[in-house]
Amino acid sequence: MLSVSDKDTTSFASEESPSFYNRVMKTAGTGIKDLYSGLIRIHVLHHACEEGIFGLGMIQELRRHGYRIGPGTIYPLLHGMESRGLVRSSFAWISGRRRKVYYGTRAGRRVLAEAKKKVRELANEIFEHDRKKHP
Numbered sequence: 714m715l716s717v718s719d720k721d722t723t724s725f726a727s728e729e730s731p732s733f734y735n736r737v738m739k740t741a742g743t744g745i746k747d748l749y750s751g752l753i754r755i756h757v758l759h760h761a762c763e764e765g766i767f768g769l770g771m772i773q774e775l776r777r778h779g780y781r782i783g784p785g786t787i788y789p790l791l792h793g794m795e796s797r798g799l800v801r802s803s804f805a806w807i808s809g810r811r812r813k814v815y816y817g818t819r820a821g822r823r824v825l826a827e828a829k830k831k832v833r834e835l836a837n838e839i840f841e842h843d844r845k846k847h848p
């Protein structure tokens with residue numbers, strides 16, 4: 714919120730009681746998903762470029778990082794990335810199962826490199842702000 718005045722920020726902060734927070738989280742479920750969808754996409758592309766991924770493995774990896782997403786989300790996401798040329802798939806046997814494994818393409822690596830710059834810049838800004846608040 715770049716254009717919010719100090720007064721507005723203060724009045725918002727006073728509304729941040731636990732019940733207010735719960736209400737927001739409950740009603741803004743889809744909005745929160747939108748907030749994290751870019752992070753999830755970058756995370757998926759990262760692993761596809763690093764070692765290759767398959768749907769279930771990526772669901773478990775994301776779960777490990779605190780994102781609860783299911784097959785109904787991950788497969789369309791992977792198919793979308795493939796149709797845009799960011800990843801390509803091939804079949805492989807993993808622990809006795811035939812899996813469709815997705816690997817980052819050259820274009821995918823380029824997109825990831827750009828995204829990493831943006832993630833670093835954002836992280837620096839967010840944590841710089843924290844450092845100023847809690848030196």
Ligand SMILES: [Zn+2]
Nearest residue numbers: 756760774778
């Ligand atoms: Zn990861």
